[in-house]
Amino acid sequence: MISDISKDELQSVLDVIKAQYGYDFSDYASASLKRRVLRFLQSASLKDIAEFRYRLSNDSAFFSWFVQSVTVNVTEMFRDPQFYKTMRETVLPKLASYPVIKIWHAGCSTGEEVYSMAIMLHEQGLLKRSRVYATDINPANLERAMSGIMSTSQMKDYTQNYIQSGGMEDFSSYYTARYDNAILNSELRKSIIFSQHNLVTDAAFNEFHLVCCRNVLIYFNRTLQNRVMQLFHDSLAPLGYLALGIKESLLFSDIRDKFESVSMLNKIYRRHR
Numbered sequence: 001m002i003s004d005i006s007k008d009e010l011q012s013v014l015d016v017i018k019a020q021y022g023y024d025f026s027d028y029a030s031a032s033l034k035r036r037v038l039r040f041l042q043s044a045s046l047k048d049i050a051e052f053r054y055r056l057s058n059d060s061a062f063f064s065w066f067v068q069s070v071t072v073n074v075t076e077m078f079r080d081p082q083f084y085k086t087m088r089e090t091v092l093p094k095l096a097s098y099p100v101i102k103i104w105h106a107g108c109s110t111g112e113e114v115y116s117m118a119i120m121l122h123e124q125g126l127l128k129r130s131r132v133y134a135t136d137i138n139p140a141n142l143e144r145a146m147s148g149i150m151s152t153s154q155m156k157d158y159t160q161n162y163i164q165s166g167g168m169e170d171f172s173s174y175y176t177a178r179y180d181n182a183i184l185n186s187e188l189r190k191s192i193i194f195s196q197h198n199l200v201t202d203a204a205f206n207e208f209h210l211v212c213c214r215n216v217l218i219y220f221n222r223t224l225q226n227r228v229m230q231l232f233h234d235s236l237a238p239l240g241y242l243a244l245g246i247k248e249s250l251l252f253s254d255i256r257d258k259f260e261s262v263s264m265l266n267k268i269y270r271r272h273r
């Protein structure tokens, strides 16, 4: 079993992945990437790094398992309820003035965040004229997201989050419980377009009024964070909003002067005109 991986060995693995699949993990925050690769190696029972590289380049199922293990997919509906409360009270009323509201959730994982947004848009009478793009690097996450199926065991926590975010409806009216599954209403899904997009390599693809990218940039190093921030800037309409995660900030980025802060606490910014 492999118990450690040197910097050069890790880079040689990342080079194989980039050449074979076009995914470039070189600018992910190195300490946490290494930690997750080592955890993966513990469960993969490989002889040495050469076998690791061989399996990655010749076995696409093995590669999918690797991606699933090294990207952090943790998410929740109405995660950080205060963030959603600010969205409801401050941002969505401003977006209501657009005839078509265009929103991008980058790094949407298994969809919990974008379905939460769809619920808020529905409650403000905005869902039908919204186009909500939800993207992720990981196709397995997108497949789960598209199914709109959550686990009923999580619904108790999500209901609490929803209430704390200012939700006034009966949260259980948004899903049908069947055995262990909570199936979200298909109406919520109708305005969401799920597709694969890699923040490292892919370009801007629309002009949005709101970009949400929460709990993704913390896994990138400063160089990549700056590049992605520039991508978000280029993807936003003038006066468009950018929402980051609680642990993320525009403060240290190269483009901080192109935004003003809307909520320091909730890391919501607005692009200058």
Ligand SMILES: C[S@@+](CC[C@H](N)C(=O)[O-])C[C@H]1O[C@@H](n2cnc3c(N)ncnc32)[C@H](O)[C@@H]1O
Pocket: 071, 072, 073, 074, 075, 076, 079, 106, 107, 108, 109, 110, 113, 135, 136, 137, 138, 141, 197, 198, 199, 200, 213, 214, 215, 216, 245
């Ligand atoms: C921790 S989850 C965040 C989910 C959600 N935004 C939230 O805050 O609840 C991070 C997501 O970023 C995705 N991700 C990682 N690298 C990416 C990249 N280069 N491009 C697009 N998505 C990426 C992962 O696949 C994962 O689904």
